Amino acid sequence: MHNFQPAQDELKDKVILVTGAGDGIGKEAALSYARYGATVILLGKTVSKLSAVYDQIIAEGGAEPAIVPLDLKGATAKHYKDMAATIQAEFGRLDGVLHNAGILGVLSPFEHIDLPTWQDIMQVNVTGAMLMTQALIPVLKQAQHASVVFTSSGVGRTGRAYWGPYAVSKFATEGLMQVMADEYANSTLRVNCINPGATRTNMRARAYPGEDVNQLKTPAELMWLYLYLMSDSSLTVNGQSIDAQRK
Numbered sequence: 312m313h314n315f316q317p318a319q320d321e322l323k324d325k326v327i328l329v330t331g332a333g334d335g336i337g338k339e340a341a342l343s344y345a346r347y348g349a350t351v352i353l354l355g356k357t358v359s360k361l362s363a364v365y366d367q368i369i370a371e372g373g374a375e376p377a378i379v380p381l382d383l384k385g386a387t388a389k390h391y392k393d394m395a396a397t398i399q400a401e402f403g404r405l406d407g408v409l410h411n412a413g414i415l416g417v418l419s420p421f422e423h424i425d426l427p428t429w430q431d432i433m434q435v436n437v438t439g440a441m442l443m444t445q446a447l448i449p450v451l452k453q454a455q456h457a458s459v460v461f462t463s464s465g466v467g468r469t470g471r472a473y474w475g476p477y478a479v480s481k482f483a484t485e486g487l488m489q490v491m492a493d494e495y496a497n498s499t500l501r502v503n504c505i506n507p508g509a510t511r512t513n514m515r516a517r518a519y520p521g522e523d524v525n526q527l528k529t530p531a532e533l534m535w536l537y538l539y540l541m542s543d544s545s546l547t548v549n550g551q552s553i554d555a556q557r558k
């Protein structure tokens with residue numbers, strides 16, 4: 312799996328939704344999926360960033376992407392159902408979802424965690440992804456095989472001081488993945504987590520402002536796993552939480 316070498320048309324004819332597609336790891340994943348033939352649905356908060364990714368995909372000769380401007384903080388079940396109906400009408404199916412959008416919040420001692428911050432992080436990182444997946448199940452079932460990928464973190468497996476709500480949100484993400492993977496085990500749907508590991512993005516820079524970013528992997532270096540889990544090469548992989556960086 313670590314040596315996964317995608318064929319040039321590995322994701323041809325696949326329709327893949329990427330959340331947080333405007334920046335960081337999500338942007339790189341959207342560009343990579345398009346390079347390997349997928350039609351990408353770019354979901355995110357900042358429209359100008361999504362437009363820039365759209366333009367880059369077109370400039371590189373990729374299939375025309377779709378843009379879904381949506382703030383996961385305020386989105387309701389109805390937003391997700393409407394989005395699913397549009398995907399059904401436009402494409403007739405959905406082959407993959409990469410739940411990548413996430414927020415870090417503020418690192419702080421446990422005693423300083425405030426409820427609004429806690430709730431925002433849970434809303435964006437967990438509840439939004441859960442509601443979106445629920446709404447998308449009917450279109451995912453239209454695909455011959457569908458892959459749902461959640462984004463975890465090292466602090467979603469072992470807790471770490473001061474990472475409070477973010478860490479708990481990633482534990483919840485791992486739990487949601489496991490529940491779904493078990494529930495859909497005998498279906499066309501597979502559900503897994505990626506733990507990107509320390510990666511050169513704005514989020515990482517906020518968490519570790521003093522760090523030498525040149526020591527960090529770039530999003531491009533993780534793409535083998537992002538491509539693998541969306542490709543038919545991973546059809547038998549279900550319920551796994553996989554590290555994108557080899558130890």
Ligand code: NDP
Binds near residue numbers: 330334384462464
């Ligand atoms: P970035 O902060 O660089 O990018 C996050 C993306 O999520 C942005 O495109 C952002 O959009 C989008 N987003 C944030 N909030 C919302 C919202 N409310 N609604 C819609 N979209 C939103 O983060 P990374 O690329 O570093 O992280 C990607 C994922 O990987 C996250 O889930 C993160 O927790 C996880 N991760 C990252 C690690 C790292 O070292 N970088 C390590 C472990 C896990 P906008 O730019 O418009 O705000």
